[in-house]
Amino acid sequence: MSTEVKINSPISQDSNYILKPKNEEEVSLIVKDLYKKNLPTEIIGSSSKNFIGNKLQCAKILNLSKLSGIIEYLPEELYIKVKACTPLVEIEEILRKNNQQLAFEPIDFGYISFSKSNKGTAAGYLSCNFAGSRRFKSGSVRDHVLGFRGVNGKGDIIKSGGTVVKNVTGYDLSKLITGSFGTLIALTEITFKVLPKKDSSSTLVIHEKNKEKIAKLFDNLQSSSNEISGSIFVPVEPNDKKYTKNREKIFKFNDLKNEGSFLAIRMEGSKKSIDERIRGLTDELNLKDKTKSILDVHQSLLFWERINNLELFSETLNGLVRVVVPPSRCIDLMKYLDQNYKYYIDWCGALFWIEISGMDETKLLKIKDYIITLGGYVTVIKNPKNLAPIKDIFTIDETRLHISKKIKESFDPKGIFNPGKMYRSI
Amino acid sequence: MSELILPKIDKTTILSRDKIIYKLKKITKSENVLHQDDEIKPYETDALSAYKQRPLLVVLPENVQEVSKILKYCNEEKIKVIPRGAGTGLSGGALPLNDAILLGLGKFNKILEIDFNNKCVVAQPGVTNLSITHAVQHRGFYYAPDPSSQLACSIGGNVAENSGGVHSLKYGTTTNNILGVELVLMDGKICRLGGKTLDQEGYDLLGLICGSEGLLGVITEVTVKILKKPQSVKAALIGFPSIEDSGNCVTEIISKGIVPAGMEIMDKALIEATDNFCKAGYPRDAETLLIVELDGTTSEVNELIKTVSEIAKKNNSSSIKLSKNEKERLAFWAGRKAAFPACGAMAPDYYCMDGTIPRGKLSQVLKEIQRLSKKYNLPVANAFHAGDGNLHPLIMYDGNNKDELKRTEEFGADILKYCVKLGGVLTGEHGVGIEKRELMCEMFNDNDIQQQLKIKQSLDEKNLLNPGKVYPILRKCAEEGRVHVHRGENKFPDLPRF
Numbered sequence: 001m002s003t004e005v006k007i008n009s010p011i012s013q014d015s016n017y018i019l020k021p022k023n024e025e026e027v028s029l030i031v032k033d034l035y036k037k038n039l040p041t042e043i044i045g046s047s048s049k050n051f052i053g054n055k056l057q058c059a060k061i062l063n064l065s066k067l068s069g070i071i072e073y074l075p076e077e078l079y080i081k082v083k084a085c086t087p088l089v090e091i092e093e094i095l096r097k098n099n100q101q102l103a104f105e106p107i108d109f110g111y112i113s114f115s116k117s118n119k120g121t122a123a124g125y126l127s128c129n130f131a132g133s134r135r136f137k138s139g140s141v142r143d144h145v146l147g148f149r150g151v152n153g154k155g156d157i158i159k160s161g162g163t164v165v166k167n168v169t170g171y172d173l174s175k176l177i178t179g180s181f182g183t184l185i186a187l188t189e190i191t192f193k194v195l196p197k198k199d200s201s202s203t204l205v206i207h208e209k210n211k212e213k214i215a216k217l218f219d220n221l222q223s224s225s226n227e228i229s230g231s232i233f234v235p236v237e238p239n240d241k242k243y244t245k246n247r248e249k250i251f252k253f254n255d256l257k258n259e260g261s262f263l264a265i266r267m268e269g270s271k272k273s274i275d276e277r278i279r280g281l282t283d284e285l286n287l288k289d290k291t292k293s294i295l296d297v298h299q300s301l302l303f304w305e306r307i308n309n310l311e312l313f314s315e316t317l318n319g320l321v322r323v324v325v326p327p328s329r330c331i332d333l334m335k336y337l338d339q340n341y342k343y344y345i346d347w348c349g350a351l352f353w354i355e356i357s358g359m360d361e362t363k364l365l366k367i368k369d370y371i372i373t374l375g376g377y378v379t380v381i382k383n384p385k386n387l388a389p390i391k392d393i394f395t396i397d398e399t400r401l402h403i404s405k406k407i408k409e410s411f412d413p414k415g416i417f418n419p420g421k422m423y424r425s426i
Numbered sequence: 427m428s429e430l431i432l433p434k435i436d437k438t439t440i441l442s443r444d445k446i447i448y449k450l451k452k453i454t455k456s457e458n459v460l461h462q463d464d465e466i467k468p469y470e471t472d473a474l475s476a477y478k479q480r481p482l483l484v485v486l487p488e489n490v491q492e493v494s495k496i497l498k499y500c501n502e503e504k505i506k507v508i509p510r511g512a513g514t515g516l517s518g519g520a521l522p523l524n525d526a527i528l529l530g531l532g533k534f535n536k537i538l539e540i541d542f543n544n545k546c547v548v549a550q551p552g553v554t555n556l557s558i559t560h561a562v563q564h565r566g567f568y569y570a571p572d573p574s575s576q577l578a579c580s581i582g583g584n585v586a587e588n589s590g591g592v593h594s595l596k597y598g599t600t601t602n603n604i605l606g607v608e609l610v611l612m613d614g615k616i617c618r619l620g621g622k623t624l625d626q627e628g629y630d631l632l633g634l635i636c637g638s639e640g641l642l643g644v645i646t647e648v649t650v651k652i653l654k655k656p657q658s659v660k661a662a663l664i665g666f667p668s669i670e671d672s673g674n675c676v677t678e679i680i681s682k683g684i685v686p687a688g689m690e691i692m693d694k695a696l697i698e699a700t701d702n703f704c705k706a707g708y709p710r711d712a713e714t715l716l717i718v719e720l721d722g723t724t725s726e727v728n729e730l731i732k733t734v735s736e737i738a739k740k741n742n743s744s745s746i747k748l749s750k751n752e753k754e755r756l757a758f759w760a761g762r763k764a765a766f767p768a769c770g771a772m773a774p775d776y777y778c779m780d781g782t783i784p785r786g787k788l789s790q791v792l793k794e795i796q797r798l799s800k801k802y803n804l805p806v807a808n809a810f811h812a813g814d815g816n817l818h819p820l821i822m823y824d825g826n827n828k829d830e831l832k833r834t835e836e837f838g839a840d841i842l843k844y845c846v847k848l849g850g851v852l853t854g855e856h857g858v859g860i861e862k863r864e865l866m867c868e869m870f871n872d873n874d875i876q877q878q879l880k881i882k883q884s885l886d887e888k889n890l891l892n893p894g895k896v897y898p899i900l901r902k903c904a905e906e907g908r909v910h911v912h913r914g915e916n917k918f919p920d921l922p923r924f
């Protein structure tokens with residue numbers, strides 16, 4: 001891990017502190033100037049997620065929020081091209097009208113800070129690459145970015161990809177910039193692949209708390225041919241005052257029969273096919289004697305919305321981390337967390353959202369070291385204000401850091417975009 | 427085909443051949459260093475066989491340490507290296523250079539781990555695509571991307587090219603189906619990107635490597651995702667009296683929210699060619715043929731195939747056959763899968779193009795291809811992955827006829843330019859390689875290309891790994907399109923080479 005610290009210029013609050021270009025040409029001109037003057041710059045869309053990553057102290061803020069609006073939407077070609085900082089809700093709204101969706105199921109990071117929705121902009125979302133519950137089935141954000149335009153750290157306007165799904169012309173830079181937290185490029189335009197929405201959905205809830213059994217169910221679900229598009233485990237909260245008990249309130253549904261820990265499975269498709277799959281799963285997973293609930297389409301939609309709003313962690317004052325592990329190690333991590341943390345498991349056992357009370361560097365490093373031994377990684381999503389800055393918000397090894405530095409230099413040779421946001425030395 | 431501009435030959439390397447052989451024999455077993463003419467010959471070309479080059483020598487390392495040492499040595503001595511998998515590439519990506527070592531991954535042919543718990547397989551890069559499915563099918567699993575060459579092509583080559591198949595619309599291409607790779611950089615550094623987790627944090631280096639055509643590193647291990655076979659798979663074979671009708675049918679299927687596992691269109695020329703070749707039982711009166719494959723749970727598939735039939739009828743289909751069993755389904759595909767050999771049987775040579783277009787532009791593109799076919803006086807047959815817009819015109823020609831060769835090449839380039847003009851791209855799955863290098867300027871401007879070259883430079887400072895591929899040799903995209911130059915007659919001798 002690198003300990004090198006990037007020193008940013010002090011904040012000079014001149015009248016031009018916040019730069020708000022109206023179009024791509026202006027972005028390019030501004031960045032050319034920043035490059036010439038060597039001014040570290042924070043890039044923002046709507047700041048909905050700027051609590052993620054290291055805090056920045058930059059000479060300038062490049063606010064791209066004026067680059068907003070849908071450029072082209074061709075439902076039958078399954079793509080939508082938008083200006084980079086188009087609000088995500090605007091995109092979801094127009095897709096909904098055409099019975100389509102962003103299949104990676106965006107997560108709403110608004111609730112964890114202010115208990116209300118704040119999905120932010122397309123570019124902001126892309127820069128984080130955090131997909132929701134459908135990920136294990138439909139891919140991550142990076143799998144749905146077909147192309148982009150943007151301005152690199154020298155001020156050059158560049159593009160990559162296109163509007164078609166099958167494209168191997170040149171390096172796939174769309175993937176590279178997805179999840180780069182604004183450290184490589186100031187995005188100006190994005191093309192997303194979109195997919196049809198399924199007619200209906202339903203959620204099968206299995207009331208179960210035994211960790212081994214949960215792990216086994218996850219394992220069977222991953223290899224089930226009864227297609228599922230979501231599978232989570234929500235254990236009861238620990239008996240510790242430092243964690244808010246809001247679980248029963250959030251998951252209060254008419255058809256949810258039992259209190260206590262549960263595993264929920266979503267199926268989407270035609271009503272007939274869903275019924276068939278519920279029957280299929282009941283046989284396949286041997287669920288006959290288990291206590292089960294079935295949520296109809298209305299409850300089901302709300303249920304998954306609440307999951308992907310991270311409402312379990314609404315306004316939490318604790319730390320929040322996102323952990324991805326190989327699915328087979330889910331059982332180990334469950335045992336490790338036991339009753340000491342508030343958490344839930346998504347992606348059929350591969351993703352953990354963990355709330356950590358009294359999170360500090362030592363506590364975090366301990367968990368992180370353990371997760372690395374499982375072959376997984378940790379991203380700090382929320383580091384409470386009253387805690388000291390944490391050094392390694394992301395997980396990286398030496399060789400990848402080495403390559404990442406080189407990639408960064410190739411886009412942003414003077415390191416002016418979001419310096420230190422992901423790693424101190426990048 | 428016409429002679430290519432290749433990177434400037436480094437005479438010092440050629441003169442040091444004996445020394446290099448000696449050095450390499452210290453790194454790997456001496457029988458792994460091939461330098462006799464007859465040993466080298468099979469490596470002179472890939473599946474774009476019109477181009478041939480003799481490599482300086484061929485080395486077939488056996489493990490990652492050897493790859494690392496070879497690359498480190500070559501980097502220090504400024505020797506060019508061309509990675510090669512199974513050599514089935516159609517864009518000349520593995521074409522050797524006279525002063526380059528051809529690094530074959532043929533000895534990396536083992537499946538290292540079958541991990542059913544994490545639904546993945548760890549394989550060496552030389553393992554063929556199909557053998558991964560073979561290794562897991564006894565438990566009902568398979569590896570989704572299915573290029574037609576899957577019997578022969580290597581998984582390392584698939585990653586390098588980001589290969590796709592007929593099921594890419596629903597299941598994605600290679601990049602959507604791999605979890606990790608082990609990679610050796612040109613300076614010999616060994617690194618792991620990804621692993622057994624979904625997504626990797628930080629820059630998506632795995633996404634960058636996938637489709638990088640052997641320019642950024644040598645892949646020495648691949649971890650792929652495996653999927654459970656769907657419960658039910660059915661196909662519909664639908665004939666149409668016109669291209670427009672089949673195109674409209676595809677658009678309506680998609681608009682209805684159906685995502686078929688596969689959706690293929692063949693034009694009249696290809697229907698005839700394949701039906702003659704393998705008696706596929708295709709409707710010969712049809713102008714176009716559409717194969718739609720649906721998979722999922724039994725009732726869902728039954729429901730959907732009914733909807734597809736209705737949509738087809740509404741769009742004037744002239745015939746509809748639904749597969750009643752697995753044997754029939756495979757028979758529907760038999761002709762389509764034999765598209766290449768069928769064209770091969772009709773002319774001494776064929777040239778397979780690989781543009782992608784917006785689905786809705788199909789009839790417009792096919793009309794233009796017909797026009798060009800008349801203009802260049804060359805027959806053409808078209809196969810189209812209608813689901814994802816990937817078009818494969820197969821131009822038939824006689825390679826011994828110099829003029830025909832030239833016309834074929836121009837015809838192909840015109841098709842690709844037209845694809846780009848209509849909002850498509852130069853290549854959907856076969857890669858740019860040496861073949862479409864100079865056409866890159868149709869899609870990208872100088873800034874775009876420079877950014878990509880910077881990435882290349884940052885990982886391979888001396889431009890030694892697979893040089894002369896993908897990016898135009900005439901670096902400025904201001905220079906117009908394709909360049910025909912005979913060896914040594916470079917029109918712009920003073921321009922920097924890359």
Ligand SMILES: Cc1cc2nc3c(=O)[nH]c(=O)nc-3n(C[C@H](O)[C@H](O)[C@H](O)COP(=O)(O)OP(=O)(O)OC[C@H]3O[C@@H](n4cnc5c(N)ncnc54)[C@H](O)[C@@H]3O)c2cc1C
Pocket residue numbers: 472473508509510511512513514515516518519520531551572573574575578579580581582583584585586587588589590591592639640641643644645646766855856892
């Ligand atoms: C009949 C036929 C049908 C085909 N059908 C399809 C199809 O349906 N879909 C499709 O996508 N393609 C298809 N192809 C093209 C080809 O099979 C694919 O591009 C395949 O992925 C190439 O794999 P290979 O092992 O043969 O690679 P090669 O041809 O050996 O190499 C291809 C490129 O990858 C690089 N490379 C190879 N291995 C490595 C490695 N280990 N590390 C770094 N770089 C490496 C090489 O330098 C070269 O640039 C077809 C080809 C043929 C001949």
